[in-house]
Amino acid sequence: MNKFLRILRFEFFSITAKKSWVIPTILLITVGLLAAFLPQIAGLFGFDDFPGSTMSETIIPSDYSPPTTGVVLDGDDVTRDDIIMFLPQTIFYDSQEELEQAILADEISEAYVIHSIDHYTPVMKDSTPFMGNYYPFDQFMLLIREHRFLGDAVDFPAYRAAMDRPIEHTPVILGADAQTNYGFTYGLVFVVYFLVMFYGSTVATSVAREKSDRTMELLITSANPSKLFYGKVFGAGLAGLLQFGLLVGSVFLAFSLNHQAWGFNILRYFAIPPKVWLIFLSFTLTGYLLYLFFFAMLGATVSKVEDVASASSPLTMLMVASFIAVNFSMSNPDSLIMKVISYVPFSSPIAMFARSSLGSGVSDIEIVISFLLLLASTIFSGFVSSKLYRLGTLNYGNRLKLGQAIKLLRRDAE
Numbered sequence: 001m002n003k004f005l006r007i008l009r010f011e012f013f014s015i016t017a018k019k020s021w022v023i024p025t026i027l028l029i030t031v032g033l034l035a036a037f038l039p040q041i042a043g044l045f046g047f048d049d050f051p052g053s054t055m056s057e058t059i060i061p062s063d064y065s066p067p068t069t070g071v072v073l074d075g076d077d078v079t080r081d082d083i084i085m086f087l088p089q090t091i092f093y094d095s096q097e098e099l100e101q102a103i104l105a106d107e108i109s110e111a112y113v114i115h116s117i118d119h120y121t122p123v124m125k126d127s128t129p130f131m132g133n134y135y136p137f138d139q140f141m142l143l144i145r146e147h148r149f150l151g152d153a154v155d156f157p158a159y160r161a162a163m164d165r166p167i168e169h170t171p172v173i174l175g176a177d178a179q180t181n182y183g184f185t186y187g188l189v190f191v192v193y194f195l196v197m198f199y200g201s202t203v204a205t206s207v208a209r210e211k212s213d214r215t216m217e218l219l220i221t222s223a224n225p226s227k228l229f230y231g232k233v234f235g236a237g238l239a240g241l242l243q244f245g246l247l248v249g250s251v252f253l254a255f256s257l258n259h260q261a262w263g264f265n266i267l268r269y270f271a272i273p274p275k276v277w278l279i280f281l282s283f284t285l286t287g288y289l290l291y292l293f294f295f296a297m298l299g300a301t302v303s304k305v306e307d308v309a310s311a312s313s314p315l316t317m318l319m320v321a322s323f324i325a326v327n328f329s330m331s332n333p334d335s336l337i338m339k340v341i342s343y344v345p346f347s348s349p350i351a352m353f354a355r356s357s358l359g360s361g362v363s364d365i366e367i368v369i370s371f372l373l374l375l376a377s378t379i380f381s382g383f384v385s386s387k388l389y390r391l392g393t394l395n396y397g398n399r400l401k402l403g404q405a406i407k408l409l410r411r412d413a414e
Helices: 001-016 017-034 038-044 080-086 096-104 137-151 156-164 177-213 215-222 225-262 264-272 275-298 307-329 337-341 348-358 364-393 402-413
Strands: 068-072 110-115 117-124
Touching: 001 017, 017 038, 017 137, 017 225, 038 225, 068 080, 068 096, 068 156, 080 137, 096 110, 096 117, 110 137, 110 348, 117 137, 137 156, 156 275, 177 225, 177 348, 215 402, 225 275, 225 364, 275 348, 275 364, 307 337, 337 348, 348 364
Parallel strands: 068 110
Antiparallel strands: 110 117
């Protein structure tokens, strides 16, 4: 046990002391802090409309005048009184030529030639690529039409005030709140993907490097190969969890201290239910170990560091495929593909968490069955990987292939 702990500590501190660990950690925390204080940063750069910006309470200059609209009445169907009732800042022109000159000179912000209550021509200095067939002036024309047909039968201002009054709604969600949970679910799924991909390759490369420079031979003579294997895996795993903890903790603390600047309750997107946290931690830690075991084993099957990428590519593709499948299925967490991959050990660490966080069709027994399958696979992979690690570390020359590995394991079992 003492040797295992010494190996674990050595591996942990050797990883966390490297620039490749320290610099990304600082950068990730910095990006998270910048995101938390984005309203203040946006205000400093003049983005006054950013939600929650400290500059959003803009002081209106004394000489400020609201945008004006230029109109030419080409007919008697619509009167000036009709327009002024809804657009009091309107400037009327006698001809379309005068209107065009005014819009080109930036004397007005909008220009329209009104032919009838059902037909008008927008006059624009420039058009935008995504304007389509929508023009904001339509709503004013509809108001004029509505007033014309209602006439004096009703109190029109009171009628409009009643129609414009917003309808309040307070939803009661009995199942999973997918709208609120989507943000943190995607973020945590990406964190698991990052942990597996980065630290899996770190473990595999570390094992291959020790083997290529013959350090492995010295280590095996002074420590049990199994203890060496588990020490390296758990040491690298703890380094990854520390990085994850620092990132999540700093970002959550920053948003907690600065949530009022956002102008809305942004903390609701960080309010992860305890059950979802439990599922995430259980599946993440177990699946994380599953991948690290396999990456360490694959690192022991090669004799050169350059061969690590090709040896671990099938495992990498499994994780990439799982990540893509979960991302495409997050909009429909109760779909058949999501249900299937939530039971596959290589994809269940992110699939079952996403499914339970975003969907309402997953029961507790399904979660338990999926976790037991993942746990059994992790224990089995740890046992097999430690055996193959011991056999592969002393195998030099060509890369140890799957068929050869199975033969070695059978021979060792006999």
